[in-house]
Amino acid sequence: MEHVNAEPVLTKKFWTPGVxxxxxxxxxxxxxxxxxxxxxxxxxxxLDNQFPWGLWIGVDVAAGVALAAGGFTTAxxxxxxxxxxxxxxxxxxxxxxxxxYTFVAFGVFVDIGRYYFIWHPLVMWNGNSALFEVGICVxxxxxxxxxxxxxxxxxxxxxxxxxxxxxxxxxxPVDSLLRVLDRGLSKxxxxxxxxxxxxxxLHQSSLGTLMVIAGSKMHPLWQTPxxxxxxxxxxxxxxxxxxxxxxxxxxxSFGLKPxxxxxSRLGNMVAPILGIYLAAKIGDMFIRETFVYLGExxxxxxxxxxxxxxxxIIPLRMFLSRxxxxxxxxxxxxxxxxVFGVFINRVNNFIVAYTPPYASHSYFPSFGEISVTxxxxxxxVLAYRFIVxxxxxxxGHDKKHTPKxxxxxxxxxx
Amino acid sequence: MAKQNRRDFFKTTALLGAGITGLSxxxxxxAPENILSEDxxxxxxxxxxxxxxxxxxxxxxxxxxxxxxxxxDYADRSVYEKMRRPNDKALTVVNEYKNPTNVSLPYDVKVxxxxxxxxxxxxxxxxxxxxxxxxxxxxxxxxxxIGCRYCMVACPFQIPAxxxxxxxxxxxxxxxxxxxxxxxxxxxxxxxxxxxxxxxxGPRTELIKIARERIKRNPERxxxxxxxxxxxxxxxxxxxxxxxxxxxxxxxxxxxPAPGVSESIQHGIFAYFVxxxxxxxxxxxxxxxxxxxxxxEKV
Numbered sequence: 001m002e003h004v005n006a007e008p009v010l011t012k013k014f015w016t017p018g019v020x021x022x023x024x025x026x027x028x029x030x031x032x033x034x035x036x037x038x039x040x041x042x043x044x045x046x047l048d049n050q051f052p053w054g055l056w057i058g059v060d061v062a063a064g065v066a067l068a069a070g071g072f073t074t075a076x077x078x079x080x081x082x083x084x085x086x087x088x089x090x091x092x093x094x095x096x097x098x099x100x101y102t103f104v105a106f107g108v109f110v111d112i113g114r115y116y117f118i119w120h121p122l123v124m125w126n127g128n129s130a131l132f133e134v135g136i137c138v139x140x141x142x143x144x145x146x147x148x149x150x151x152x153x154x155x156x157x158x159x160x161x162x163x164x165x166x167x168x169x170x171x172x173p174v175d176s177l178l179r180v181l182d183r184g185l186s187k188x189x190x191x192x193x194x195x196x197x198x199x200x201x202l203h204q205s206s207l208g209t210l211m212v213i214a215g216s217k218m219h220p221l222w223q224t225p226x227x228x229x230x231x232x233x234x235x236x237x238x239x240x241x242x243x244x245x246x247x248x249x250x251x252x253s254f255g256l257k258p259x260x261x262x263x264s265r266l267g268n269m270v271a272p273i274l275g276i277y278l279a280a281k282i283g284d285m286f287i288r289e290t291f292v293y294l295g296e297x298x299x300x301x302x303x304x305x306x307x308x309x310x311x312x313i314i315p316l317r318m319f320l321s322r323x324x325x326x327x328x329x330x331x332x333x334x335x336x337x338x339v340f341g342v343f344i345n346r347v348n349n350f351i352v353a354y355t356p357p358y359a360s361h362s363y364f365p366s367f368g369e370i371s372v373t374x375x376x377x378x379x380x381v382l383a384y385r386f387i388v389x390x391x392x393x394x395x396g397h398d399k400k401h402t403p404k405x406x407x408x409x410x411x412x413x414x
Numbered sequence: 415m416a417k418q419n420r421r422d423f424f425k426t427t428a429l430l431g432a433g434i435t436g437l438s439x440x441x442x443x444x445a446p447e448n449i450l451s452e453d454x455x456x457x458x459x460x461x462x463x464x465x466x467x468x469x470x471x472x473x474x475x476x477x478x479x480x481x482x483x484x485x486x487d488y489a490d491r492s493v494y495e496k497m498r499r500p501n502d503k504a505l506t507v508v509n510e511y512k513n514p515t516n517v518s519l520p521y522d523v524k525v526x527x528x529x530x531x532x533x534x535x536x537x538x539x540x541x542x543x544x545x546x547x548x549x550x551x552x553x554x555x556x557x558x559x560i561g562c563r564y565c566m567v568a569c570p571f572q573i574p575a576x577x578x579x580x581x582x583x584x585x586x587x588x589x590x591x592x593x594x595x596x597x598x599x600x601x602x603x604x605x606x607x608x609x610x611x612x613x614x615x616g617p618r619t620e621l622i623k624i625a626r627e628r629i630k631r632n633p634e635r636x637x638x639x640x641x642x643x644x645x646x647x648x649x650x651x652x653x654x655x656x657x658x659x660x661x662x663x664x665x666x667x668x669x670x671p672a673p674g675v676s677e678s679i680q681h682g683i684f685a686y687f688v689x690x691x692x693x694x695x696x697x698x699x700x701x702x703x704x705x706x707x708x709x710x711e712k713v
Contacts, residue, residue: 050499080704124558132541193701195694
């Protein structure tokens, strides 16, 4: 068996002051969540017949899907292109994607009126619907992500299965099951890795198609037939910055040395991708002559300017600088700006740009909606922390070896 | 999007769609496949005839088992001070607008689902719970709906309403053209009760002829525009008016079907699964090549 550097982080206690705060936010969210399921959508949200989609779709789903893109971009880089030096960040990115998509699926579950019918798209197909495509792809991709994560589980438990009490007699069978899974997975993993990249490309772009059907109800600054392309490009562009962002937070939180050599290399690739995205966005703006809307000061024009200047142009310039790429603080800021930019872009597309014809007031999320979203994010961070502390995800204790993940090497079908 | 005509729109779609998929694809067919029967039914609403008695509101509620109250209460005209919209408790409402030339003859506009020929809701619905029926009705199926409210995002007239207060099985509510009544040969409830015949029910093609005739005979009474004849590819419900329709809060809409662009993008990305499968093959090839290169380097 190959030597693997990734190990559970066992050095720190789970409960720290920051974790306590997260737990409080999570509990607050769960309370409002209960309210939504007991008394209906209207009791907790500010949604109405004019604004059918709000924070939960705009942030929990649309932004969530985009920010989980680190999973497929690093998988493409590490596994498809076989850039082994990046393997140190593949597992954390995979974990983020897995948790992120679980969060997305949960967000959908909370937002749809008849949550118990969430399986309907599996049997009731409407190929004309962009939402159907997003739904199906996200469901399959979520499964693929769990499969991709399985090697981490088998690696953690093979030879170490210790079930408590009377079920301890199952130790052996569980162990052999894990071994069978492990062997099967190492032969077939490449199928899932490629599938993951294809599925991501598909639904990331279909997410953009989603709002096209709203037609003139969407502000012209965002409404364009190339939305799918813009969504795909921005998802690819936010992939590495998200990995950098998380990696630096995680290493700080766990007191590990930041993986600057890997992160700088990743950062090096951000500027060209962001550049392509910016060119597409500006090009589209000039072809459709929508820059005229920037001349007047409205919520839309201000939000668009923030999105492009703060979220794309400034970080693009930063990622071009060698000083930024070498400094943990500066590269963190640059990465955070890209993350912010794509986050704001999704919020803009799904909430700000949407101007229904008969609205008597504008939409702003209620305290309950914000609580649920914040609670879910808190749970996500807690789950990440728990898994990193108990499973071999993060490497970087030992800087002498190039960190490798096990299944990456076995998973490419030998 | 204001200054772009349909052809340009498709040109950019196709051009950039090709960029997305890596294939030069022709623009897909814009129109969704619907049964558009030649003798599908429609309604012609004459806003210059309607007196705003709101009997139709009462009849509609009765026909759909919604709390309707007394018909006498509907004579209260103070509701016209505020614009109202259909919701989960009222599938149709009437709004009143001032007549600039004759104060005593206001325009009353009945609002309900327009029953589009190429409905955005049918195209958008994730599970296909909406369908265009042969008689023109756009119908919603309670057993399929998951309550995602994408139909509400898609509808250019902002018609479908959602039961936000319902915790367990919230419905999407909208005019169903009294499908159960018309099946039995009865008239839709609002049309049956209308005392002034502001609503004319009949084959859509006939209604257009009638509307043209009315405009021709009374050019000073009507603007030369049948709202719904061409809007978003045509609707089953059509309106006549004495003033510009924007003054009566009708949305200004293009003539191409609402789901046209999104469907051509959607089908462009998939195009018989060629783009996803080729992407898969491409990535597989890349993976294989880089792996070979890696092995060589190691040796």
